[in-house]
Amino acid sequence: MDPQEALLEIARLLERERASRYRAKAFRAAAATYAELPEDARSDLNRIQQAKGIGSSTFEVIRQALEGRTPSYLVELRGEVEPEIASELRPRLRGDLHAHTEWSDGTTPIEAMADAARALGHEYLAITDHSPRLRVARGLTAERLRTQLPQVRALSGGGLTMLTGIEVDILDDGRLDQEDRLLGELDVVVASVHSKLAMDPGPMTRRMVAAVSNPRVSVLGHMTGRLVQGERGTRPPSRFDARAVFEACAEHGVAVEINSRPERQDPPDGLLALALEIGCLFSIDSDAHAPGQLSLLDHGAQRAERAGVPAERIVTTWGLDRLLRWAE
CATH class of the missing domain: 1.10.150 (DNA polymerase; domain 1)
Known part of the structure; x- marks a missing residue:
């Protein structure tokens, strides 16, 4: 060969x-x-x-x-290596709204992620590197993010549309860790908690509700922050009023991420069922930090299918035009 x-x-x-x-x-x-x-x-x-x-x-x-x-x-x-998991839902996924590159804590250039997404048959891929507060992950300052955006857009082609985005930190008071005007220029904003994961439930609930109520936010990323396996060890989920957070997501049209990384399995099954009951939208994302991890979408698809999440409530089954109208 x-x-x-x-x-x-x-x-x-x-x-x-x-x-x-x-x-x-x-x-x-x-x-x-x-x-x-x-x-x-x-x-x-x-x-x-x-x-x-x-x-x-x-x-x-x-x-x-x-x-x-x-x-x-x-x-x-x-x-x-475990082969990809077959499910009826996996072929209906048309893209991925959460992926990282060497601009933050990913391992490869943007081009390698685009090539891998194209090979998987994705119609779109959002590059969502970290925001500045997450220094350990080389989070992007506003200046670096502005430099990145045209490079992301230039790699569209061959049936793949590259979307600009960010995984923005939710700060302690619910504000977002990037300039508001710059967030408004992006196609997709994934908002996630990465610090003070053990915050008391009351302040954590207010923090998350404030974030998903921000009109810039498209997706609430790996909402509990838990780790259930893997080389980083395990970590318990954050505590908060999940009903209040999901109701805010549903009210503002923010998708709850079904994070496909096996070490996260986030949200847990019980919270996934509650979000479904409340009427939330969902986004099945890989949270890939390398090209070979884009295929992890099969894990998220299996969990969503097992939980009975209808495909029409999963934004990553939507075509590009509908997805962009929703994100806007």
Whole structure:
């Protein structure tokens, strides 16, 4: 098989299983190095082995591919990484409103995320890097976000529309962590709590209700902040009056995110049922931080289907024109 394709497939599989981001980046870097070699060097094992950015593991993949074999590491990963989960709802999802790039705490350029979304058949993808308060994630200042926007829009094409966006922090008092005028220029605004997750229920409820009542907000991201598995360990959900938050979401047309990351499973099943009862809209999003994680939408689709969420109440099943009218 083609060595570059083998390296990229390995990277995608490592990303889907949320392996060490450095392992996946190493295979992506090796694929880029291989692609940049002169054509006459791409079958010269000595020159390949000496190329900067190709290590022993990635060289072995290239060597086996050039020999006409499926690399053994790729065969191993294909057998170990959980395949995508089939559901009736998954094919009805037309896009994703929550994804990160190397501009904040993602691992790849915007272009790699766009290519991966296009390969999955997405009609649209929103780039929603973090806002400035989240410094550990290299959150975007207003200046950096303004610089990013034309680069996002320029990557539309091939059946994919790239949407501008942000995952904006909900501050302690419910304000949003970015200039209001700039938020108004974006296609999609995902608002999430990332700090003081153990705040008392009363202040946390007021904080979240204030945020979803802001006309700039499109989606309430991973609402409880919980972690149920994974390398970061576990974390209990935030405490708040979920009915009050969902009623505010329903009143203002804000979609409740069904976060597809298996380590989050947010909102929990009980809250998902309550949001459905109250009449909320939903957005099934990957919260991808690497191209291979865009495929995690299958987990969110399975949860939504199991909970009985009607497809017409999921904004990411809508066509682009309807989606943009709602977000506006």
